[in-house]
Amino acid sequence: MTGFEIRPLAAGEERAAFELLGRTLHVTVTDELWTRRAASFPAERRFGAFTGGAPVGVAGSFATRLAVPGGKALPAAVDGVGVRADHTRRGILTALMAAQLADCARRGDVLAVLHASEATIYGRFGYGMSSRSQNLRVTRAAFRADAPPGGTVRLLGTAEAQELVPRLYAEMGLHRAGMIERPEVWWSYARDRLIGEHQVAVHTGPHGDDGFVLYRTEDLRTFDQPNLGAALTVRDLHATGAAALAGLWRFLARVDLVSEVRAPGRPLDDPLPAMLTDPRACAVTGVDDQLWLRLLDVPAALAARAWGPGEPVVIEVTDPQLPANTGRYRITSGGAEPTTAAADLRTGPETLAMLYLGDRVPSALAAAGRLDVVNPAALAHADSLFATRVPPWCGTPF
């Protein structure tokens, strides 16, 4: 496809690109919104598609680090893209993705991640659904006697929250695979928007502050149901341990005049249902795909994560878009490295990404036809090598 030019965004073109992106996502960009977002939307690391000098597509990323199984954090790029409605399905996203993936790889990013607006878009670019989350609805929650009591919880004013929450998130560290660092370019937007529009509570345990929650309430009362109270929606909830998490859940469940707590995007292993006398008081209303992951540097990514026990397995990866990744990799419980040995399993970058953080095991994806099994005896070993103790979870909107 021709008729458009792909090039890095130049200084001075940020607002036009932001307005374009806003329109593709059905968000109206006002002066006030741009004032709040400008610092988080630099031209750097952004590509545009132009026709006649006007932007018709944009793809951008910012640099962060993503925690992988075993605790290491790898350089990662976070994506956002949009193509003007009258220019879609002409290959503009494909061209932008090619430019962006090559640029991120050149910068030394090992991984790229995004939250997908639609699950049908990114597989063709080597992204795989690599973590999932669940949506919880909590009504009439009563805690079991053996549920951790938690510490104390205090509500913060906006100014204090804007200072404390970014610091606390950084201090708490990336304690599970899938979490990302929140750089200043992220906070420059979220500090105002995310914190400013929510109530903020902080949990304090024996060693100090160890968890926080951002939430808002919405009046549910109507003429017909005047006693319905409010719905409390959890936006951002992080805690370093079981006690802090339990303390924050207890706090949320006890806010007066709230008939239900809605918690979208919680980890699949959130312990809340198991803490309640009636587990049905916490209903799972849905499971969503969360993080979409692209391995930009397969050898570096495989070498960095920890592996479970199991006999060595050789995986052959074919990556037409980033051919340097194509090759065979021998994975053992002690590490992973390129090899010339015969392949036990064969796959592409999308399926490898679905396995990488531990959200799925190889046998499940082989059953779905996403993995060629050359040596069936290797499949159980591959399951054991890729499996992780806790499911991956990101917990950061972007």
Ligand SMILES: CC(=O)SCCNC(=O)CCNC(=O)[C@H](O)C(C)(C)COP(=O)(O)OP(=O)(O)OC[C@H]1O[C@@H](n2cnc3c(N)ncnc32)[C@H](O)[C@@H]1OP(=O)(O)O
């Ligand atoms: C991380 C994030 O930023 S999530 C937000 C993504 N942005 C949006 O959802 C905004 C609204 N949508 C858009 O702006 C555009 O439709 C985009 C960016 C999703 C796609 O841009 P396009 O320029 O149309 O994509 P392009 O023409 O390169 O399509 C490449 C292929 O993907 C397919 N495709 C693209 N978008 C979609 C879609 N939404 N659903 C299904 N298939 C799609 C095309 O059919 C094409 O398939 P083919 O190679 O078999 O012919």
